[in-house]
Amino acid sequence: MKVYHSLSENMLTVNMLLSVFFLSDSPEKPRIEPDLKDLKEHQSVTVTCSAFTPCPHSPPELTWNLQQDSLRQTEKNTNGTLTTKIQENITLSDTHDGYNIRCSARYPVIGGNKTAETEVTLSVSYAPKDTSASISPSGLVSAGSWVELSCSSRAKPPPSFTWFRNSEHGDINVSEGKVYSFNVTEGGEYYCVATNDLGQTRSSVIIVTIKGSGLGVYTKIKILGSVMLYGSIIIFQCWFRFSKRDKKDKEEGNVANRVMEVQAS
Template sequence: MTNTEGTFITKIQETITLSDTHDGYISCSATYPVNGGSKTATTEVTLSVSYAPKDTSASISPSDLVSAGSWVELSCSSRAKPPASFTWFRNSKHGAINVSVGQVYSFYATEGGEYYCVATNDLGHQRSSVILTRIGGSRVSVCITMKILGIVTLCGAFIIFESWFKLSNKLPKHTNEADVDRVIELQVT
């Protein structure tokens, strides 16, 4: 359609199903011929698209084998609009147990376990994959070993002292036997 100024107006219409990929800028462009060449007109529109949590994942620090009693931190992340809230669960033989609320869950590891987070907003929720905490060498066992070594050392020292004491009582006193004989002779005469 051409208007009175000689400009050409066209209407481009496309129906799209909005998703998280459309959040932000969306642009439309048209290329048209002009005097043996071409020209492109572009327009941008800002879209604010709400969507349920996507790409929900959980991570653990430290990621290696941890010792019993070590501090462990689990973190949850997700793309969501509006922003998601996070809930942490631990798998047990009785089912999933809610253990914490928040993006980060920190605790002292006393045993291994399976944990996961769920990201939730008004439009839906998404669960992360399971994180496995594995307990390796235990600080508790090191402590117990040190106590046992201390007790063995103390008992050994006591046995050595007692043996020395008994042996020292059996040895003759450091007296001069000749002097003892003289004392006896002097008293007899």
Template sequence: MFPLKITKDDNQRLMAALCENMLIVSMLLSVFFNPDVFAEYCHDIQPALFITAPKEIEALSGSCLEIPCSFKTTDQFDDGINIIGVWMKNNLAFSSDSNVVIFKSSRSVNKYPLNITGNLREKNCTTLFTDLNTSYTDKYFFRIENGPFRATACADPLQINVKDSPWSPSINVPSDLKEHQSVTVTCSAFTPCPHSPPELTWNLQQDSLRQTEKNTDGTFTTKIQENITLSDTHDGYNISCSARYPVTDKSDIAETEVTLSVSYAPRNTSASISPSGLVSAGSRVELSCSSRAKPPPRFIWFSISKDGATNVSVEQVYRFNGTQRGKFYCVATNHLGNQTSSFILVNIISEKRAEKTEEELYYGELNFLPASYFLPASSASHQDGEQQETLYAEVKVSADGLEGLYAEVNNKRR
């Protein structure tokens, strides 16, 4: 074999290539890894283990917590030999100091009530805390011991916050609600532990199906749903939902309430007149239209004549000076529909006639016909000689009524 001869130029090219590769690696590391996290937790040591888990997760004191977790390694990992999963707390995770280790899947350390439920051979480090208290609020780190491979995910700290009070559920209602619309109302509650989900109840149908769903980040949500066909009666309706979290020796309950806002077409449209009754010619007349609608309606007044209906006003109140009798109605309308009121009749009387509308006392002679007038001739023959008797009585009638009464009496006389 011939010796390999490297010239000065070759050496320079080789060094340049190495520098370029180191630059690329440095750039990649700066993209994928946060140097601030390295400085704080990894002490500038490049980690060989990374986990995928929530950066921060909440738990309820006295309840359980499931931590969704998976991991990957940058160095050789042998899934054929014994794998030990380790949890440590505080910012000493990079250290092998046993004082910070709280759990090992080998059970050699078990200071906290937790267990790794995931299959470590499949790089699943999902972990279940069974009974938490507020003292467990801290930062946690995951570690793998796999023969000669030992690494801590120092760049992926997990912050656990343990609360004393439960989370209020959320009620999801679609926006822009309208009558006749069919919508799905959802009440959901954060579920830190799917093994012990909260019980949800509300003031809708109690047979709503409860289901626990996994979120994209691996956490869980429990929800109930109900389909509602909306009407105007749902506007202003309060929906309340409560979540009861089972915890040690008690139950923690939190409640949420929302008020529905439903748009609907006009309802109960009616028209009124002032003054009521007969209206003197030339006096001021006021017609008012009312309706219940959301959004508030516009109003249109129509007058009916022999030529049909004529639009006379677009105000809620129509005012005019009365000159002749007429028939009116109003229409309430919004973008969802319209509704028409019943008719209002405006009766106009002259000033002279208006003066006579007061009650007056008139005397008149009333001849009452004998009973024989209403009997057959054979039955009344023996009464022919009887004299008709004239009676007087006080009768309160109007001028027009009196004229009619006289006309009726004269007809009877004939």
């Protein structure tokens, strides 16, 4: 039984060596796993590149465009064949979407090397980013004229857009869609929100101002409120400092009076 087992191992070694010596002109390409489709940002994934290994003493050299010091391992499969692999853990972000991972396996053969390469493209979904709003025409507008507000954002899958108008009673939903066109009757502040299954972001505020009307009512109220708030803070600080100084002056005066009384007695 031991003789048969030893013979079997020798035959496997011989077959591996022959595979090295007579490797085909197109060696087997390495495999990149897992399937790198339908991934999401913030997800952590372990990417593996593996290649058939004809000889355990001369494993293929694996290289890729990820971290170059990835640990190389050679493992024995259930059928007795060998596989060499490298691994790298990646925490995904929107910048990984569309990124190409390339892995090469270089096999040593008589007279040189033979190389096979595999390439896969990452597909990563992510929440809306860089959401912004623009207005046309820009600047002051005439009452009764039309303006067009446009919203843009990077997202995968593509986002839906919602427009809001600031008011003293809270934010009002005024439109759905990438573009919001309306006839200007009064000034106001507008912003858009981009939303998909992974989240949402809002743009900065766009102020629509009618010629000759100055600032809108809501904007005036906000400015007046800010002025009153800061004014109250300044008045309180002045009163507090004056009170402390007046108290200190009184205390010093009382001490001086007591000293004079002692001296007089």
